[in-house]
Amino acid sequence: MxxxxxxxxxxxxxxxxxxxxxxxxxxxxxxxxxxxxxxxxxxxxxxxxxxxxxxxxxxxxxxxxxxxxxxxxxxxxxxxxxxxxxxxxxxxxxxxxxxxxxxxxxxxxxxxxxxxxxxxxxxxxxxxxxxxxxxxxxxxxxxxxxxxxxxxxxxxxxxxxxxxxxxxxxxxxxxxxxxxxxxxxxxxxxPLRLRTDDILPLAQHFIDDYSQSLKRPSPRLSAEAQQLLIDYHWPGNIRELENAIHHALLICKTGVIQSYDFQLSGFKHKLLSNDYDLSIYQGDNGHSLKQILLRWFEQGVDDLDERLEAEITEAAYEYCHKNQLHTAKLLGVSRNIIRARLIKHGFLEPNVRA
Missing domain, CATH: 3.40.50.300 (P-loop containing nucleotide triphosphate hydrolases)
Structure with missing residues (x-):
């Protein structure tokens, strides 16, 4: 059987x-x-x-x-x-x-x-x-x-x-x-950061869901809390948003959820939010990364995504003294992905291990 x-x-x-x-x-x-x-x-x-x-x-x-x-x-x-x-x-x-x-x-x-x-x-x-x-x-x-x-x-x-x-x-x-x-x-x-109009409806969904589980009325989001949710980068996407709402409901003592009721990764928000100033990265010629990108857009650079990937991969590889494992950790991807990119963009021979 x-x-x-x-x-x-x-x-x-x-x-x-x-x-x-x-x-x-x-x-x-x-x-x-x-x-x-x-x-x-x-x-x-x-x-x-x-x-x-x-x-x-x-x-x-x-x-x-x-x-x-x-x-x-x-x-x-x-x-x-x-x-x-x-x-x-x-x-x-x-x-x-x-x-x-x-x-x-x-x-x-x-x-x-x-x-x-x-x-x-x-x-x-x-x-x-x-x-x-x-x-x-x-x-x-x-x-x-x-x-x-x-x-x-x-x-x-x-x-x-x-x-x-x-x-x-x-x-x-x-x-x-x-x-x-x-x-x-x-x-x-x-990712959630690229579909911002989903954020507040999702947040309300989780508020209603967890309020029902906790057998309490659904609180509302303050204007500041709403703005924080919209501005935050959400590296953990919907799952992180759900956890943030759950935490806020556990500690919220009134009928209004405030921005300080959330438990978010502040350093990621500062680093990756939409209002982050790219001009702090200055090239040797004084141009900011944002200015360089705008110039490429105006010039109609072909395969821009591939070019950016190649530039970032090469710079990280050089910064890590051509150590694949360290490069992978720096960029937050696997060593196999780094190796594939290095080979694809001609920075490494297929039979070379490093």
Whole structure:
């Protein structure tokens, strides 16, 4: 007899709130329009966005607007799976396949039969699991650990990542064929700082939600508190906003939430807020970074994003005395990403390690 997994009781298939369904910003409304277009299809979807932007909630939105909505939605955090654990969790195992395998057990793909499987942090999967995932996408079948029998499945795959997978492909850490299989349809979720019209509606959503949990009337936001929420950079995106509102409600003693009721990372706000003065960075010729960018805009520089990436990568690499690990820490990305950028922009030979 097969043992069926129960996703609602497993940490890997976590449940989430409907917070990301609060979309008021024009950018968010365009995203929802695109979701409505791709949801009814059978296409695999790749969702790209920073941590905390609501990638799983968008995946659920796609599922709920498809003909699979009555079937399971299984969410799996690939970043929490070791290579050995990933294989048995995703594909299942047969009795006796390894020590402790006392029963047959289906994997998450079989548990999602007829529905949707959401693979979060897809870039963390090992090359071995990537190969097996590619086969599933190509053949629509799985092989349990310890078995030689294939089993046909009917599952739609939605994957998500907070890294640039094309760079991982370039660095040899992610299969190019799998990347294109996953990216039949793709969408990017903007960080909260770039969709400011969502901030106050989301804040009100969380105020109402947590006030109900605390069995108390919903307080209102003071004008100063509203302005703080709009101006703050939100490096943790929606998740950070939710936590900030929760904290403010716990300590607010009146019917009005003040700006000092929030517990925000002040140094990040100062460094990254929209009113941060770029002119403090002065080049050798006395021009500010802002002036240089404006001049490039006027000149119509081609591939501006690539040029900026190359300039920043080279400067950081030189500053860190050509140490890849230190460069990665300085820029807040992984060493693999730094290596891929160095190779792409010609600052490092592909076979050189540093």
């Amino acid at each position: 097969d043992i069926v997994k129960h996703p609602e009781s497993r940490q890997l298939a976590r449940t989430v709130k409907a917070s990301a369904y609060v979309f008021e910003d024009q950018n968010s409304k365009r995203l929802m329009s695109y979701i409505a277009q791709i949801a009814p299809s059978e296409a695999s979807v790749l969702i790209i966005g920073e941590t905390g932007t609501g990638k799983e909630l968008v995946a659920r939105q796609i599922h709920q607007h498809s003909h699979r909505s009555k079937k399971p939605f299984i969410a799996v955090n690939c970043g929490a799976l070791s290579d050995t654990l990933a294989e048995t969790e995703l594909f299942g195992h047969e009795k006796g396949a390894f020590t402790g395998a006392i029963n047959n057990q289906i994997g998450w793909f079989e548990a999602a039969e007829g529905g949707t499987i959401f693979l979060d942090e897809i870039g963390d999967l090992s090359p071995n699991i990537q190969v097996k995932l590619l086969r599933i996408l190509q053949e629509n079948e799985v092989v349990r650990v310890g078995s030689r029998q294939t089993k046909k499945i009917d599952v739609r795959v939605i994957a998500a990542t907070n890294i640039r997978l094309e760079e991982a492909v370039y660095a040899g850490n992610f299969r190019e064929d799998l990347y294109f299989r996953l990216k039949v349809a793709s969408l990017s979720i903007l």
